Each structure stands twice: as structure tokens, then as C-alpha cells.
Amino acid sequence: MHAVDSISYTLDEGDTVGVVGESGCGKSVHALSIMRLIPTPPGKIDHGEVLFRGRNLLELREDDMRRVRGAEIAMIFQDPMTSLNPVRTVGFQIMETLILHQDMDKGQARARTEELLTMVGIPGARNCVDDYPHQFSGGMRQRAMIAMGLSCNPSILIADEPTTALDVTIQAQIVELVKQLQHKIGMAVIWITHDLGIIAGLAQRVNVMYAGKIVESGPVKSIYGDPHHPYTLGLLQSLPSHGTRKNERLFSIAGEPPDLVDLPAGCAFAPRCRYVVPRCLKEVPPLEEVGYGHKAACWEKARISR
Amino acid sequence: MIEVATNDHNTPEVLLRVKNLKKYFPIHRGVFQRHVGDVKAVDGVSFDVYRGETLGVVGESGCGKTTMGRTIIRIYEPTEGQVYFDGTDIATLKSREMRELRRSMQMIFQDPYASLNPRMSVERIVGEPLEVFHLANKEERKQRVARLLELVGLNPNFMTRYPHEFSGGQRQRIGLARSLALNPSLIVCDEPISALDVSIQAQVINLLEDLQEQLGLTYIFIAHDLSMVRHISNRVAVMYLGKIVELTDQDTLYANPLHPYTEALLSAIPVPDPIVEEQRHRILLEGDLPSPANPPKGCNFSTRCPRKVDICSEVEPEIVEVEPGHFCACHLVQPAAATS
Numbered sequence: 001m002h003a004v005d006s007i008s009y010t011l012d013e014g015d016t017v018g019v020v021g022e023s024g025c026g027k028s029v030h031a032l033s034i035m036r037l038i039p040t041p042p043g044k045i046d047h048g049e050v051l052f053r054g055r056n057l058l059e060l061r062e063d064d065m066r067r068v069r070g071a072e073i074a075m076i077f078q079d080p081m082t083s084l085n086p087v088r089t090v091g092f093q094i095m096e097t098l099i100l101h102q103d104m105d106k107g108q109a110r111a112r113t114e115e116l117l118t119m120v121g122i123p124g125a126r127n128c129v130d131d132y133p134h135q136f137s138g139g140m141r142q143r144a145m146i147a148m149g150l151s152c153n154p155s156i157l158i159a160d161e162p163t164t165a166l167d168v169t170i171q172a173q174i175v176e177l178v179k180q181l182q183h184k185i186g187m188a189v190i191w192i193t194h195d196l197g198i199i200a201g202l203a204q205r206v207n208v209m210y211a212g213k214i215v216e217s218g219p220v221k222s223i224y225g226d227p228h229h230p231y232t233l234g235l236l237q238s239l240p241s242h243g244t245r246k247n248e249r250l251f252s253i254a255g256e257p258p259d260l261v262d263l264p265a266g267c268a269f270a271p272r273c274r275y276v277v278p279r280c281l282k283e284v285p286p287l288e289e290v291g292y293g294h295k296a297a298c299w300e301k302a303r304i305s306r
Numbered sequence: 307m308i309e310v311a312t313n314d315h316n317t318p319e320v321l322l323r324v325k326n327l328k329k330y331f332p333i334h335r336g337v338f339q340r341h342v343g344d345v346k347a348v349d350g351v352s353f354d355v356y357r358g359e360t361l362g363v364v365g366e367s368g369c370g371k372t373t374m375g376r377t378i379i380r381i382y383e384p385t386e387g388q389v390y391f392d393g394t395d396i397a398t399l400k401s402r403e404m405r406e407l408r409r410s411m412q413m414i415f416q417d418p419y420a421s422l423n424p425r426m427s428v429e430r431i432v433g434e435p436l437e438v439f440h441l442a443n444k445e446e447r448k449q450r451v452a453r454l455l456e457l458v459g460l461n462p463n464f465m466t467r468y469p470h471e472f473s474g475g476q477r478q479r480i481g482l483a484r485s486l487a488l489n490p491s492l493i494v495c496d497e498p499i500s501a502l503d504v505s506i507q508a509q510v511i512n513l514l515e516d517l518q519e520q521l522g523l524t525y526i527f528i529a530h531d532l533s534m535v536r537h538i539s540n541r542v543a544v545m546y547l548g549k550i551v552e553l554t555d556q557d558t559l560y561a562n563p564l565h566p567y568t569e570a571l572l573s574a575i576p577v578p579d580p581i582v583e584e585q586r587h588r589i590l591l592e593g594d595l596p597s598p599a600n601p602p603k604g605c606n607f608s609t610r611c612p613r614k615v616d617i618c619s620e621v622e623p624e625i626v627e628v629e630p631g632h633f634c635a636c637h638l639v640q641p642a643a644a645t646s
Binding site: 022023123137138139140167168169170171172173175176194195196197198199200201220221224225234235236238239240249250251252253256257 | 475508512530576588593594
């Protein structure tokens with residue numbers, strides 16, 4: 001099974017790239033692959049390169065990789081409750097990274113942890129350092145995770161659906177926080193989500209993934225304003241906009257996301273596609289330029305527009 | 307207290323009237339399981355649902371919207387208050403009478419994986435309500451199940467299959483078929499789309515709307531996705547910490563929100579348009595939802611409210627009809643008649 005199948009993109013210093021797709025499209029696996037966190041076996045990175053400042057992460061020795069993880073590339077996960085250790089205090093878990101990567105002593109690490117927790121907006125951080133994860137609310141836990149991710153001032157933050165489990169008001173707080181921090185410490189962000197709304201306000205570039213491949217990629221404004229892949233177009237059209245009325249049917253993409261074990265020949269989206277032509281069922285369309293920095297993988301991309 | 311909005315030209319028929327409904331979950335502590343307090347999950351809500359409409363209920367997790375939905379159809383026993391369904395107060399009905407009434411009120415659940423018994427075939431799942439009420443013999447039941455599956459857009463040949471053979475969207479359809487088996491008039495939809503993929507959500511929403519039109523259903527649609535609620539609802543109630551803070555028709559709510567919480571909630575919805583997002587001003591709330599076991603004094607929202615004044619942390623605001631059909635519980639919002 002190819003969970004992620006030959007994807008390529010670049011991330012510039014300080015930029016945000018959004019990775020959008022439905023469950024099972026490979027967006028999380030792609031992030032775990034960058035971090036080399038795919039359990040092997042059964043998983044395996046068959047080929048490809050992850051170049052970080054010119055170094056191929058996939059060729060690093062495990063202990064060199066460990067120095068990159070957390071310190072230079074940090075990751076925050078969707079579910080803070082399962083990624084925090086329930087029997088250790090939140091403070092301990094953040095201090096652990098600092099002591100490991102930044103050679104701090106306990107006292108310094110503690111002071112820095114308090115600083116970080118305050119920075120991510122946890123009120124009374126001094127008193128929270130010794131709390132256990134279950135004593136935190138969902139939003140606070142997610143913020144603690146972010147504090148942990150940011151503890152070593154990483155150059156890249158990979159955020160895998162960090163706000164999906166949270167309410168919209170808390171989500172808005174977190175998004176704002178990440179933007180501010182990005183401004184402050186100049187880190188680049190890979191934001192993985194299924195929510196096209198968040199990406200619109202956050203990212204400069206968007207990669208739309210479907211069945212393990214990037215099907216469309218480009219600057220955020222041209223992806224939303226002028227999509228050239230029927231899947232992107234369908235996703236955008238299926239969202240209720242301010243104009244749609246009750247009993248006015250929402251556009252819906254027919255069918256279901258494909259099973260990665262049993263992908264159709266040709267374009268994986270073809271069975272659900274409105275624009276399908278015979279060629280789609282036989283040949284996989286390449287990702288080709290449709291505009292400035294904007295690529296789409298569709299045989300009929302010229303026909304597709306909003 | 308909410309009274310019925312009297313509409314001059316046509317008074318819609320009230321199907322469900324909820325009056326001062328409360329649901330407290332007791333907290334017991336110590337060796338003797340002393341009753342030390344209550345989680346006030348639903349704390350005095352009142353509203354009407356008209357026949358054939360969709361009432362959307364929005365709010366953050368923990369605000370009591372699911373508990374309210376469940377208390378209305380008496381999956382939970384209400385602590386206090388009345389629920390009139392078609393004129394009968396069901397909050398005090400005996401279980402036998404309630405059982406009969408359950409036929410007309412059904413529920414669909416958030417998690418399409420947990421709400422279907424994995425050991426039962428689709429035929430048994432969808433046919434079970436008919437079996438429970440002895441409504442059909444085996445042959446009739448089979449036909450009825452086939453018709454129900456067709457109604458929700460599934461192939462009737464699938465009825466011998468088991469839930470694990472279906473995707474999330476299809477399972478939600480099975481749940482819907484089951485809830486339709488007894489021809490209910492009211493369906494409480496508890497976050498029916500939040501576990502589904504984006505491309506599948508629109509399919510289920512369209513199906514719900516089609517069925518409403520065909521069968522004259524009334525929905526209470528509980529969700530936290532405000533853009534979907536806006537699309538499907540006629541009127542929307544906004545809940546915060548066990549109380550309804552604002553209730554009005556969907557256009558007014560989105561165009562002219564009165565309660566500061568509604569404003570913040572609406573401004574937090576991300577808009578899938580980078581150009582709009584660039585220019586938007588967000589109202590960012592501070593802090594988290596307080597615990598319903600220990601709600602703040604005065605207005606529940608006072609701890610996070612950007613427009614808080616002194617009275618807010620002292621006196622709890624009553625929900626009042628500010629304009630015809632527009633209810634709001636805030637000290638800063640006064641009825642139009644009083645100010646003009």
C-alpha cells in the first residue's frame with residue numbers, strides 16, 4: 001500500500017504551507033515520514049529525499065536524527081491527551097526537551113518552561129508547571145503541546161490537525177498564537193488539516209492531497225480563487241457559503257474516498273469526478289503548471305474553473 | 307422565560323415546547339458518597355420548536371447541547387422543567403406511556419461507529435424498532451427495511467451486511483434509516499456530520515434536507531460547525547454553559563448577533579477565502595469554558611466576555627425577547643421597546 005506516493009514540495013524559511021486532505025489521504029503519514037517516525041516494519045520509506053537545509057534527513061544516523069527532532073523540526077499532534085504522558089507533570093515533559101536539546105540545568109529549564117507556558121497563554125503558568133495533563137482542559141493541553149513543540153525554537157513546526165479536537169473559539173486563539181510566534185521567532189510551519197477555512201487565513205501555499213498524492217499545489221489565493229483540480233473545486237463548493245439558503249442543495253462530491261489498497265488505475269479521483277474522460281481511467285495525470293507556482297494533476301485541468 | 311413568538315400572519319404550530327428544563331448530574335464524594343454538588347449540564351432552558359422546522363443548537367463542547375438533546379427525548383431524566391411534545395408533558399410520563407411516544411421522537415448520533423451494534427446485520431439494526439413495537443411480521447419487516455435503505459440512498463441488497471463493511475457516511479445513513487423506521491415526527495440529530503469527511507458531510511446534509519421535505523420531519527440539529535448549522539436551520543439557539551444565550555432565526559443571528567458570545571463564536575469561524583480572511587477582524591476570547599460544576603457568579607459568560615461591566619459578575623441576566631422572535635440573555639442588550 002502506498003500511503004504517500006511520490007510527493008514533492010518546498011518550504012521556505014518562515015513560510016506556512018497548508019496540507020489539506022481527507023482522512024486516509026496520507027497527510028499525516030507524510031509528516032511522520034519527514035520526522036522519520038514511521039514504525040519500520042511494517043512501514044518503510046521506499047524512496048525519496050527530505051532535504052532540510054541541504055541535508056537529507058532520510059540518510060542521517062538515528063542519533064543525528066534525534067538531534068534534529070524536537071530541536072530543529074518539532075511536531076504537534078491532533079490529540080494532546082494521547083501525546084502527553086499522563087503520569088508525568090506537564091512541566092517535566094517540557095523540561096525534558098530543554099535539558100536534552102539545550103543543555104540547560106533543571107533550574108534554567110524550569111524558568112524557561114514557565115516562560116513558554118505564559119507565552120502560549122496559559123494563565124498562572126507558575127502554578128501549572130507541576131500539574132498533570134488530566135488537570136488541564138483540552139485547550140490548555142493543546143497549548144502545552146505547542147509550548148513543548150516551540151521549546152527549542154525550531155526552524156520548522158509540523159502541526160498535524162492541532163485544532164481539530166478543539167472548539168472554534170479556542171481554535172482561533174491557537175491559530176493566532178502560532179501566527180504571532182512565527183512572526184517572533186521566524187519559524188516555518190507545515191499545517192496539516194482537513195479544514196479549508198483555517199488554511200485560508202494561515203498559509204501562503206497549499207498542497208491538496210488525495211489518495212497519497214498531491215493533486216494540486218499553489219499559492220493560497222490562486223488555489224481558492226482559481227482551482228484547477230476537480231477535487232479541490234468540489235471541496236470548496238461543498239462548503240456552505242454565506243449565500244446558500246436552506247433547502248438549496250449543497251454541492252457534494254459523489255462517492256467515497258478510495259481504498260488505498262485497491263486504487264483504481266489511472267487517476268485515483270476519476271470514479272468520483274464530474275469531468276472524467278476515458279484517458280483518466282488509464283493514465284495517471286502528472287502534476288503540471290497551470291499558473292504562476294500553481295500546479296494541478298488533472299488531464300482536464302484546462303476545463304476546470306470556478 | 308420564553309413565551310411563544312406570536313406571528314401575525316401565520317402562527318406556526320408548536321411541536322415541542324421546552325420550559326425551564328434542567329438536568330443536573332450529582333457529584334458524590336467520600337466514603338459515604340455524600341452529595342457535594344451538581345454539574346449543571348443544562349440549567350434552565352426554554353424554547354419552542356415548530357412543526358417542520360429545523361432548530362439548530364450550537365455551542366462549544368461541554369456547553370450542554372448534547373445533554374439537552376438527550377433530556378428532551380428522555381434518554382436522561384430531567385431534573386426539573388417541562389417538555390411538551392404535541393401538547394403532552396413528557397417529562398412526567400410513566401415509562402409505558404413514554405415508550406409509545408418514543409415512536410414519534412428519534413435520535414441520530416455523532417459517532418457512526420459506536421452507535422451501530424457490530425454483531426447485528428443492517429437488516430436487524432434497521433428492523434429492530436419495528437420488532438420492538440411488534441409492527442410487522444418478518445416478511446413485512448424485510449420489505450420495510452429495504453424501502454428505508456432506499457430512502458437513505460443505500461442499496462437494499464446491503465441489508466445482510468454488517469456495520470464494519472460500511473464507511474462512515476454509509477453508517478450514518480444506516481443510523482438515519484433506523485431512526486426513520488417508526489415514522490417519527492421529531493429527530494434529534496446530535497452532531498450527525500462531525501465525524502465524517504468533508505466531501506461526505508454535504509451528502510448527508512442534502513439527504514437530511516430531502517427527507518425533511520418528503521416526510522415533513524422536524525429536526526433539532528445539534529452541532530458545533532456553525533456554517534453547516536447556518537445552512538440547515540430555520541432558527542438557531544446558541545448555548546453557553548448550560549444556558550441558551552441567544553435564539554433567533556438564522557439570518558438575523560448571523561447578520562445581527564446581539565450576545566457578545568455569539569459575536570465571538572461567529573468571528574472565530576474560519577472562512578474558506580484567503581481574501582476575506584486577510585481583512586477579517588477576529589474577536590479573540592480569553593481563557594476556557596468554566597466548569598459547569600462551579601459556574602461563575604452572575605452571567606456565565608462574564609469570565610471571558612470582552613464587553614463585561616460591573617453588573618455582569620453580580621446578577622444573572624434573564625433571557626428576554628429583544629425583538630420579535632429574537633431572544634438574548636445579556637445585560638447590555640435591552641429590548642427595542644424599552645430603549646426607543
